[in-house]
Amino acid sequence: MLSYTEENYLKALLKICSQCEGRAEAGTNEMAAYLGVKPATATDMFKKLKEKSLVSYQRYGKISLTEIGKKNALLILRKHRLWETFLYQKLDFSWDEVHEVAEQLEHIKSEKLVNKLENFLNYPEFDPHGDPIPKANGEMPELSTRSLSELKTGETARVAAVKDTSVLFLQYLKKLGINIGTQITVLETVPFDGSLQIAIDQQEARNVSMKFAENLFVHKP
Amino acid sequence: MLSYTEENYLKALLKICSQCEGRAEAGTNEMAAYLGVKPATATDMFKKLKEKSLVSYQRYGKISLTEIGKKNALLILRKHRLWETFLYQKLDFSWDEVHEVAEQLEHIKSEKLVNKLENFLNYPEFDPHGDPIPKANGEMPELSTRSLSELKTGETARVAAVKDTSVLFLQYLKKLGINIGTQITVLETVPFDGSLQIAIDQQEARNVSMKFAENLFVHKP
DNA sequence: TTAAATTATTAGTATAGACTAAAAATTAAA
DNA sequence: TTTAATTTTTAGTCTATACTAATAATTTAA
Ligand SMILES: [Mn+2]
Ligand SMILES: [Mn+2]
Ligand SMILES: [Mn+2]
Ligand SMILES: [Mn+2]
Numbered sequence: 001m002l003s004y005t006e007e008n009y010l011k012a013l014l015k016i017c018s019q020c021e022g023r024a025e026a027g028t029n030e031m032a033a034y035l036g037v038k039p040a041t042a043t044d045m046f047k048k049l050k051e052k053s054l055v056s057y058q059r060y061g062k063i064s065l066t067e068i069g070k071k072n073a074l075l076i077l078r079k080h081r082l083w084e085t086f087l088y089q090k091l092d093f094s095w096d097e098v099h100e101v102a103e104q105l106e107h108i109k110s111e112k113l114v115n116k117l118e119n120f121l122n123y124p125e126f127d128p129h130g131d132p133i134p135k136a137n138g139e140m141p142e143l144s145t146r147s148l149s150e151l152k153t154g155e156t157a158r159v160a161a162v163k164d165t166s167v168l169f170l171q172y173l174k175k176l177g178i179n180i181g182t183q184i185t186v187l188e189t190v191p192f193d194g195s196l197q198i199a200i201d202q203q204e205a206r207n208v209s210m211k212f213a214e215n216l217f218v219h220k221p
Numbered sequence: 222m223l224s225y226t227e228e229n230y231l232k233a234l235l236k237i238c239s240q241c242e243g244r245a246e247a248g249t250n251e252m253a254a255y256l257g258v259k260p261a262t263a264t265d266m267f268k269k270l271k272e273k274s275l276v277s278y279q280r281y282g283k284i285s286l287t288e289i290g291k292k293n294a295l296l297i298l299r300k301h302r303l304w305e306t307f308l309y310q311k312l313d314f315s316w317d318e319v320h321e322v323a324e325q326l327e328h329i330k331s332e333k334l335v336n337k338l339e340n341f342l343n344y345p346e347f348d349p350h351g352d353p354i355p356k357a358n359g360e361m362p363e364l365s366t367r368s369l370s371e372l373k374t375g376e377t378a379r380v381a382a383v384k385d386t387s388v389l390f391l392q393y394l395k396k397l398g399i400n401i402g403t404q405i406t407v408l409e410t411v412p413f414d415g416s417l418q419i420a421i422d423q424q425e426a427r428n429v430s431m432k433f434a435e436n437l438f439v440h441k442p
Numbered sequence: 443t444t445a446a447a448t449t450a451t452t453a454g455t456a457t458a459g460a461c462t463a464a465a466a467a468t469t470a471a472a
Numbered sequence: 473t474t475t476a477a478t479t480t481t482t483a484g485t486c487t488a489t490a491c492t493a494a495t496a497a498t499t500t501a502a
């Protein structure tokens with residue numbers, strides 16, 4: 001049985017690994033910073049997780065999830081996203097409030113609970129942030145999405161997900177009226193700073209930074 | 222912020238205290254046995270809870286909840302019973318499956334969550350076991366007391382007190398395993414002599430006389 | 443290719459919550 | 473009212489998860 005802390009390490013590893021391009025591994029400092037602990041603490045945990053065959057790791061090397069570790073992580077992510085969907089759809093939580101509570105709910109141990117919950121929610125495919133929900137067998141549905149910054153002038157797409165899930169970003173999106181499914185058209189690109197002029201749901205134009213565009217994933221028709 | 226463990230102590234104290242008649246306090250052994258720890262462990266926790274002004278306690282004395290401790294305990298019980306109701310009503314858990322999962326869910330920290338959940342469930346008054354659900358302000362709804370003989374077939378209630386306090390009656394109750402708080406369900410009424418077929422704590426059926434039923438007070442939800 | 447900077451590990455310490463064994467206080471019996 | 477039994481507390485230990493400070497390995501720069 002995994003502890004609350006062990007589960008958070010696995011989930012962090014999944015997150016960091018899915019974000020890095022070619023490599024699928026993380027360094028001690030990177031993990032420690034992400035989890036808000038000191039590197040020495042992370043080192044200790046790496047040893048324990050290795051002992052449990054959940055990660056591949058050796059001193060002074062990078063760490064990565066084993067198959068069994070990855071499956072565990074995906075099942076926690078599944079719970080996280082199902083709970084977020086529940087909070088958003090059934091309890092009227094707003095888009096940017098669900099994450100914090102889901103961080104706690106994802107650690108509830110009951111396979112029956114998560115499967116009943118999924119059924120209750122009618123087998124949703126995406127959470128309120130547009131992220132895909134792993135299946136009960138630990139499989140993650142594949143999504144063909146790209147970041148807004150990859151679109152060319154004149155192209156239109158629909159918001160699929162966010163990369164950055166910080167409150168600051170989510171609140172900014174809220175202010176702009178951008179949700180999952182919102183249509184965005186690139187009106188103009190500004191080579192000078194990489195910023196974009198966009199139309200939100202065919203409304204008036206708006207300039208957004210390159211940083212913004214890189215953190216917004218879209219589905220292109 | 223209370224830890225998971227501290228919360229369990231408060232809840233246990235509430236449970237034990239509500240079951241004993243005049244006194245509203247518990248001994249170290251009693252608490253330790255209830256929580257499945259050794260007495261030495263309980264002693265340590267008592268000191269900590271006293272430090273936080275959640276209990277009244279001094280060495281070699283009994284322990285009881287302070288007002289603030291009681292309110293905390295009631296708010297945990299509120300979460301427990303609301304989650305049990307959710308699992309039972311919305312996720313099709315059976316009566317005897319809800320408790321274990323609610324033991325975990327009751328520790329989720331979010332006032333907004335519990336209040337939204339209560340709203341989602343339409344402000345239920347009782348959990349699936351027929352126990353009353355404390356309100357958001359920490360108040361426990363008062364239960365109406367009546368004699369067992371006033372219950373109708375199918376109704377369930379909890380033993381609140383006895384009318385007849387004779388040794389004969391009390392010994393009979395003891396033999397039947399009936400205490401304050403024991404759950405009694407009326408399975409069948411016998412119009413012929415006013416006797417009742419009852420289930421004691423969901424155990425096998427038993428016939429009791431009208432005289433018996435008239436002398437046992439129960440709380441009905 | 444040596445030196446400096448970065449990154450990661452060890453060693454030792456702390457706290458929460460558990461345990462066992464021994465001692466102390468209280469309560470019940472003789 | 474002594475003695476015996478029971479209850480409770482103390483003292484010392486353990487594990488999980490943190491921390492700091494010191495050390496070691498790796499990587500980058502000169
Ligand atoms: Mn989230
Ligand atoms: Mn999400
Ligand atoms: Mn319960
Ligand atoms: Mn209940």
